[in-house]
Amino acid sequence: MDFISQRVQSLAASQTLAMSQKSSELRARGVDVINLSVGEPDFPTPQHIKDAAVAAIADNFTFYTPVPGYLSLRRAIADKLARENGLSYAPEQIVVSTGAKQALCNVILSTVNPGDEVIIPTPAWVSYVEMVKLAEGVTVEVPAGIDTDFKITPAQLEAAITPRTRMLLMCSPSNPTGSVYTPEELRALVDVLARHPQVIVMADEIYEHINYTGSFTSLGSFAEIADRTVIINGVSKAYAMTGWRIGYCAAPLAIAKACTKLQGQYTSGASSIAQKAAEAAYTGPQDCVAEMRAAFRRRRDLVVDLASKIPGFRVNEPQGAFYLFPEVSAVLGRHTPDGRLIATSGDLAMYLLEDAHVATVDGAAFCAPGYIRFSYATSDDNLRAAMERIAAAVAALR
Ligand code: PMP
Ligand code: GLU
Secondary structure, eight states: OOOOOHHHHTSOOOHHHHHHHHHHHHHHTTOOOEEOSSOOOOSOOOHHHHHHHHHHHHTTOOSOOOTTOOHHHHHHHHHHHHHHHOOOOOGGGEEEESHHHHHHHHHHHHHOOTTOEEEEEESOOHHHHHHHHHTTOEEEEEEOOGGGTTOOOHHHHHHHOOTTEEEEEEESSOTTTOOOOOHHHHHHHHHHHHTOTTOEEEEEOTTTTSBSSSOOOOGGGOGGGGGGEEEEEESTTTTTOGGGOOEEEEOOHHHHHHHHHHHHHHTOSOOHHHHHHHHHHHHSOOHHHHHHHHHHHHHHHHHHHHHHTSTTOBOOOOOBTTEEOOBOGGGTTEEOTTSOEEOSHHHHHHHHHHHHOEEOEEGGGGTOTTBEEEEOOSOHHHHHHHHHHHHHHHHTOO
C-alpha cells in the first residue's frame, strides 16, 4: 500500500541536499571526500551574532513569536532595505520565515493558482520548479547558457509572457551560475514587465552581498513595478547563518498578509532565538560581510583559474554568489578507465564523487543538463585539491 500523496510523489528531492548527504555518507565510511556540492558559507557565524542568541535565551525569548516575526526584527529589516537598497517598506510588509526557502514557498503558494504560469530563467536553483509544482502552477523555463553569461534577454522575456503569466522569478546574483544582472540589464527587463501588469516579480536577492561588481541594484528599486515586486532575502548567506533558518519576504501588503495567514497555519513564527540573532546581524557591525565577500572573491579567482585549465570545461567568470557552473558537454560520451559510459552531466557528477571523491551537483538539477555546479565556499587548500582530482579524473576518460 502506497501512503504517499500524488503531490509529494511528483516532487523531486533536493539534489543539492542529496549530493551533500551522499558525500557525508562516504565520509562516514572513511573516504576523504571534498564536498563542493551544497552551497553554504564555510565560516562560523560572527561572534556578536552568536552572543545575541545566547543573550536571547538568558532574556527568555523562548515563547511563541508573532507569526510574521518580532516587530523589532521587521523594523531592523525595513531599516536595512532603506539603508542598503534605498527602498521604503513598512514592517507590516515584511514577513520573517524559516529561511528564505520558506519565504519563497509562502509567496508562491500565496499567489499562484493551479494552471498559472511562472517564468523561471534557467539555469535556476533547484527548489523553484518544485515549489511551483506544489502550487500546481506551470513552470515556463527561459534558458540562457554560458554564451550569454547565463542571462536572459528582454526579447526572451517578452516572448515567454502570456495572459496566464502570474510571476517571474529572478535570482541575481544567481545560484547556480554566479551571474549578476547589471542595472542596465535589469532596466531593460523592467521595461518589458511594465507592459504586463498581471506579472508579479519575485526577486531572490539572497546573494546580494556576495557580489563582486562593487554595487547591487535591487529589482525593488524600479518604480514601474514596485507595487508588484516581492523581495526575498535573509541572513543565511550574507552572515554565514544557514543553520539558523531566518529569511524574509518584503512585499505588497496584501501578499505579506497572505503569507502570514499561510505561515500561521503550518509553521507559526520563526525561532525566537534565531530571530534575535538575525536582528543583531542587521543592526550590528557589518565588517564581517565585507571580510567574507573578500574571501569568496579570492576563491572565485582561484577556482576560475584552475577549472578553466581542465580540458573540455568551459567556464564564465561569475560576478557573485559562490558557485562555478562549467559547461562540460565536451567530456561527455567518453568512458571511465573501467569502461563505464559517461553519457550525461549526471554520470559525470557521480563519477567525480565515486572515483575522484569530489562532490558536485549535476546541472540537470538546475534545469541545465550538460553543466555541473561547484560551490567554492571552502578553503583554498580544498579547492586546489578538488580541482587537481577533477582534472585527473577527466584526463582519465577515454
Ligand atoms: N534562494 C537561493 C537562490 C538559494 O541558493 C538558497 C540557499 N539554498 C535559498 C534561497 C534559501 O536560503 P535559506 O537557507 O535562507 O532558506
Ligand atoms: N543554497 C544551497 C545550495 O543551493 C543550499 C542547499 C539548498 O537549500 O538547496 O546548495
